[in-house]
Amino acid sequence: MVPGYPVVLHLENRLCVVAGGGAVAERKAAGLLEAGASVLVVAPTLAPQLKRWAEEGRIRTIERAAEPSDLDGAALLFAATDKPEINRLLAEEARARGIPANLADRGDEGDFVTPAVVRRGRLLFAVSASGAGPAFASRLAAELSERYGEEYARLAEQLYKLRRAVLASVSDPARRRSLLREAVADRAIELWKACPADVPEGELLGLLLRLDKEKDKET
Ligand SMILES: C[C@@]1(CC(=O)O)C2=NC(=C\c3[nH]c(c(CCC(=O)O)c3CC(=O)O)Cc3[nH]c(c(CC(=O)O)c3CCC(=O)O)/C=C3\N/C(=C\2)[C@@H](CCC(=O)O)[C@]3(C)CC(=O)O)/[C@H]1CCC(=O)O
Numbered sequence: 001m002v003p004g005y006p007v008v009l010h011l012e013n014r015l016c017v018v019a020g021g022g023a024v025a026e027r028k029a030a031g032l033l034e035a036g037a038s039v040l041v042v043a044p045t046l047a048p049q050l051k052r053w054a055e056e057g058r059i060r061t062i063e064r065a066a067e068p069s070d071l072d073g074a075a076l077l078f079a080a081t082d083k084p085e086i087n088r089l090l091a092e093e094a095r096a097r098g099i100p101a102n103l104a105d106r107g108d109e110g111d112f113v114t115p116a117v118v119r120r121g122r123l124l125f126a127v128s129a130s131g132a133g134p135a136f137a138s139r140l141a142a143e144l145s146e147r148y149g150e151e152y153a154r155l156a157e158q159l160y161k162l163r164r165a166v167l168a169s170v171s172d173p174a175r176r177r178s179l180l181r182e183a184v185a186d187r188a189i190e191l192w193k194a195c196p197a198d199v200p201e202g203e204l205l206g207l208l209l210r211l212d213k214e215k216d217k218e219t
């Protein structure tokens with residue numbers, strides 16, 4: 001088996017085309033909306049949720065069979081019709097234009113697959129089972145979801161603020177690195193979790209520097 005290469009794509013306002021209008025297309029569209037993409041769904045029949053999103057202006061839809069020209073200007077293609085030969089043809093068209101394609105019916109033949117995802121604010125967990133089955137990936141993602149609750153979204157936000165403060169005020173790279181590592185040690189994490197959501201950056205930095213001093217005293 002040749003393993004895949006994981007990336008996190010920034011798709012804000014990029015055109016992503018979904019061919020197909022069923023349950024799978026809906027799931028892909030939902031994930032794309034979360035990532036701020038500009039979504040075009042093309043299919044002769046559209047699931048109710050896709051119609052609602054179109055009415056709300058959240059996605060664009062075209063109610064007919066997908067055509068190669070639908071790919072104009074697209075960053076990604078999700079071929080999610082229930083016709084394998086159509087998915088393959090569309091993926092070939094996309095490839096010829098340099099657009100990476102996902103094949104809902106044959107993940108291994110596409111340019112990329114979509115992992116099972118758990119989001120906690122800035123945090124993103126993605127699980128791919130690389131052929132061992134989406135049910136397995138989905139189950140493991142559910143376990144991550146239980147292990148890392150909503151409090152991790154807030155924690156990530158605190159760490160984001162803290163990192164910004166450290167980058168802005170500590171110029172020595174080695175010192176920065178050691179502080180940023182310390183900021184994710186157990187004791188520090190407990191401290192950030194206990195802070196109110198709107199704690200200012202400067203205060204977080206002060207707490208971190210104090211922890212650092214205490215650590216120096218202990219050693
Ligand atoms: C994780 C998740 C993400 C998402 O799609 O968002 C995802 N599939 C999910 C659900 C799901 N998929 C299937 C069912 C029906 C039950 C069943 O058969 O198990 C259900 C359940 C449901 O629909 O509820 C069937 C299925 N899926 C694929 C094939 C064809 C094949 O194997 O190639 C077939 C057989 C189709 C047939 O019958 O012919 C292919 C792919 N599905 C992938 C991802 C990619 C591999 C990810 C990895 O690397 O592990 C890959 C390769 C391509 C891709 O889609 O990118 C999402 C769970 C979200 C969550 O719950 O968290």
Ligand SMILES: NC(=O)c1ccc[n+]([C@@H]2O[C@H](COP(=O)([O-])OP(=O)(O)OC[C@H]3O[C@@H](n4cnc5c(N)ncnc54)[C@H](O)[C@@H]3O)[C@@H](O)[C@H]2O)c1
Pocket residue numbers: 019020021022023024025042043044045046047064065066080081082083086103104105134
């Ligand atoms: N990757 C996954 O996670 C996953 C999960 C389940 C099933 N599948 C596969 O994905 C396929 C789609 O699953 P579904 O549950 O969404 O199917 P579905 O039957 O609910 O929907 C199929 C959709 O494809 C549309 N369609 C048909 N011909 C088209 C064309 N020429 N151009 C554009 N759209 C067209 C139909 O109008 C319909 O909206 C399944 O056949 C299966 O092979 C993949």
